[in-house]
Amino acid sequence: MLLQTKKLCKQFGGIYALKDIDFEIENGEVLGLVGENGAGKSTLIKILTGVYRLDSGEILWEGNPAEIHNPCQSRDLGINVIHQDRNLVPSFNGIENVFLGLPYEKKGGVAVDWKKMKQRVTAVMEELGIDIDLNIPAALLTPPQKTMLEIVRAMMTRSRLLILDEPTASLTDREAEMLFETIEGLKKKGTSILYVTHRMDEIFRLTDRITVFKNGQLVNTVQTADVNKEQIISMMTDNWVSEKMKTARQFGGSRLDVAHLSSRDGIIKDASFNARAGEILGIFGLGGSGRTELLECVYGHRSVAGGTVAIDHKPVGKASPANSLKQGVVLISEDRRGKALVGSLNVKQNIVLSTIDHYARFGVVDEKKEVSDARDQIDRLSIKTEGPKQPVLQLSGGNQQKVVFAKALLSEPKVLLCDEPTQAVDVKTRQEIHKLLRKRADDGNAVVFVSSDLKEMLEVADNVLIMAGGKTKELFANDGLTAEQVLACCYAD
Amino acid sequence: MDKNRKLADFMRAYGTIFAGIIIVIAFSILSFDAFFTFGNFINITRQISLLVVIALGATLVMSVEEFDLSVGAMASLGGVVAARMAVSGMPMLLCFVFPVAICFVIGLLNGWIVTKFRVLSFITTLAMSTILGGFTFWFTGGATIFENIPRSFTFIGTKSLFSLPLLSLIMIFLTVLFWFVMRHTSFGRKLYAIGGNETASQISGIPVTFHKNMAFALCAALAALTGVLMASRLGSAHPTGGDGLFLQAYAAAFLGRTVFKEGVPNIWGTFVGAAILGILANGLTIMQVPTFMQDLLTGCIIILAVVVQKIGRGDAK
Incomplete structure (x- = not known):
């Protein structure tokens, strides 16, 4: 047994991210780790690599208790991690990148011995059967070459456990194939590999065993040969079934039409959907499927490469947030602190941020009207604040989110795009937000709702659209829909 | 403990x-006898008037979290252009307005380079400062x-109205005007929003590019006006006459960040x-x-003010 955890627990703000995890990885095996969004995979990786500290429990390394308090201790044990967003210095060449964090070879104790360093890197590359040009800066390498370079770096020291976190997220099939060969090579040399991915076919192709996480708990560990995809998916979810609709909802005409939308950065490849008056359209997808990016494209915040967006059957024209707002589209961003709130301003100033021109006559702001409208919103959404002039960051997370909603509602949107609107808010606020979305829809507007919480999705949405790999897939009516159905569609390759 | 907290708040x-x-x-x-006299206080207002005008511009650009290092060179340019025009007998109004208008356009150019190509304003305006310096030297x-x-x-x-120097009156007028703009107009609000969080402002529908460009343009125009007023006060214009104001302007603006609104220009x-800088001098x-x-003391005071503020906010390690 290489690594073992006993009763590992980690909480964030009173909520268990991991609970009583008894996790094992053998010497020289490839272990797949799967689970829904927020199941605790990333938290486990961060504990094993010393980014987070565990609250309670024990880590055993080759049978002996091990302390991992920082990334250095983790690396000294022989644990290396390769993230989906690669950790290379773009302007450094291969050798410099491989030696990041390693002591440089020196000539006479002073001058860097580049020749010797190159020899060491080349030796490791030959051993792994990897061939990369070491003389060009990392920025010029292809995505798989970057991953390979990181593997080389990991193998420069005696790497016993290599953690790969969604390594193929940005690779083409052929590029992924190269990576798989390298992984098989590493396994033959006795390195253990923890492979974390959403892609089922890779799990079945590469792994010896599979560990399944659900809601911060370890559900099961199985021999890959003994199970099939459907069994794994059913282990990952509680299989909630959405309630039958009490009354058949009547939807009006289409308010938002999106056709064959693609983004310039290539994350959104082909997305089409429409949202009707009175409808809450849910968009569900696994991490990295492009939900956030799709909403940003529709809203005009992310550069669009092709496709059309129309509001009430009229093309929106120029893709910019200012124009979208004018046409009646509002985005509630998932990144509250980064993209929704201006932290240096107070509650009132944030609430009127999108609509400030309505309060200005010849450029001069009517502050009385501003304050009274802000107070109205504060009352309507029952925002807990000392008053409109309180700095917005002093509010709790849930109330900050209500401020974001207040700002959005003041512009009277016809189409409300909500990206993870209940993320990191308390239970009460969460329900209030759900009610608010329903009210918005009932008033004849369209609501597009993104959440990575499948249970919430089945509670809130009228229809659920699946996204995977930057494309919109199937559209389900949320009428007796099951979590398994949804996940099966997400995992279908 | 509570007492310390209150003292910290007060100092902040x-x-x-x-x-x-x-x-x-x-x-x-x-x-x-020499310092605490009415005459000397009037004198101080005249001495700081140029610094205040140029520093107002720097404050605008700082409020959108950018820098304009070319304000000194703009002032120099404004001064010599105005003086040359005055010598050649152009109408006085034109002598004051034309250099300001030119620098407004140069400021727009600064803003355009920064917003369009996403070049750091530090680099853009440093280069612009060098270009303007070279041009001014050639021109004179x-x-x-x-x-x-x-x-x-x-x-x-040089003249006064009711024993108040005209320069001081201009300074007071512009200070009140820009206070009003920043405090009570949607334009000023948007500048502060952009400075607070550019992405959130963009997503909230604020035309970030336009407002940044305007901040650069207004800053440049105020710098040019400072140069023109300086030439008018001295009755002469030197090709590097305004350069010294650049560091002083940012010193004033940074000191200003420690007053009233914490950390916000x-x-x-x-x-x-x-x-404070003027009284000290x-x-x-x-x-x-x-x-x-004097330089030594001024520098120390600026560092002290900023450090005290950081300690008050609990930012210090």
Whole structure:
């Protein structure tokens, strides 16, 4: 047994991210780790690599208790991690990148011995059967070459456990194939590999065993040969079934039409959907499927490469947030602190941020009207604040989110795009937000709702659209829909 | 504990003004006859008027979290262009307005490069400063313009109204104007929003590019006006005459960030910052302290003010 955890627990703000995890990885095996969004995979990786500290429990390394308090201790044990967003210095060449964090070879104790360093890197590359040009800066390498370079770096020291976190997220099939060969090579040399991915076919192709996480708990560990995809998916979810609709909802005409939308950065490849008056359209997808990016494209915040967006059957024209707002589209961003709130301003100033021109006559702001409208919103959404002039960051997370909603509602949107609107808010606020979305829809507007919480999705949405790999897939009516159905569609390759 | 907290809050909010008052009291005690007179206070307002005007512009650009390092060169350029025009007998109004308009356009260019190509404003305006410096030198042949400057040109820079220098009145007018703009207009609000969180402002529908460009343009225009007023006051224009104001302007604006609104560039703060710098220079000159000592003290005071503020906010490690 290489690594073992006993009763590992980690909480964030009173909520268990991991609970009583008894996790094992053998010497020289490839272990797949799967689970829904927020199941605790990333938290486990961060504990094993010393980014987070565990609250309670024990880590055993080759049978002996091990302390991992920082990334250095983790690396000294022989644990290396390769993230989906690669950790290379773009302007450094291969050798410099491989030696990041390693002591440089020196000539006479002073001058860097580049020749010797190159020899060491080349030796490791030959051993792994990897061939990369070491003389060009990392920025010029292809995505798989970057991953390979990181593997080389990991193998420069005696790497016993290599953690790969969604390594193929940005690779083409052929590029992924190269990576798989390298992984098989590493396994033959006795390195253990923890492979974390959403892609089922890779799990079945590469792994010896599979560990399944659900809601911060370890559900099961199985021999890959003994199970099939459907069994794994059913282990990952509680299989909630959405309630039958009490009354058949009547939807009006289409308010938002999106056709064959693609983004310039290539994350959104082909997305089409429409949202009707009175409808809450849910968009569900696994991490990295492009939900956030799709909403940003529709809203005009992310550069669009092709496709059309129309509001009430009229093309929106120029893709910019200012124009979208004018046409009646509002985005509630998932990144509250980064993209929704201006932290240096107070509650009132944030609430009127999108609509400030309505309060200005010849450029001069009517502050009385501003304050009274802000107070109205504060009352309507029952925002807990000392008053409109309180700095917005002093509010709790849930109330900050209500401020974001207040700002959005003041512009009277016809189409409300909500990206993870209940993320990191308390239970009460969460329900209030759900009610608010329903009210918005009932008033004849369209609501597009993104959440990575499948249970919430089945509670809130009228229809659920699946996204995977930057494309919109199937559209389900949320009428007796099951979590398994949804996940099966997400995992279908 | 609670007492310490209160003291910290007090120092954070009013520490800089407090320091300013202490400086005034100190000079009054040390040199009552010369310093603490009505005449000298009037004199100080004239001395700081140019600094305040240029620092207002710097404050605008700082409020959108950018920098304009070309304000000194803009002032120099504005001064020599105005002086040259005055010498050649152009109408006075044109002599004052034309250089300001030119620099407004150059400021737009600064803004365009920064927003369109996402070049750091530090680099853009440093390069612009060098370009303008070179141009000004070519334009003047490196010589000071002082011959045949009409008296009408020096009127604004030297005359007073009800014993208040016109320069001081202009300073007060512009300070109040820009305070109003930043505090009470949607334009000013949007500048602060952009400075607070550019992405959130963009997503909230604020035209970030336009507002940043305007901040750069207004900053440049105010810098040029400073140069013109300086030429009017001195009755001459030197090709590097405004360069020295650049560092002082940012010193005033940074001192200003420590006043009233914590950490946010603000108009009255900048005014107080410039006043403190001006009072310091005035008092030390009266006490016949050599210039190098003045620089030394000014630098120390700025560092002290910023450090005290950081400690007050609990940012310090």
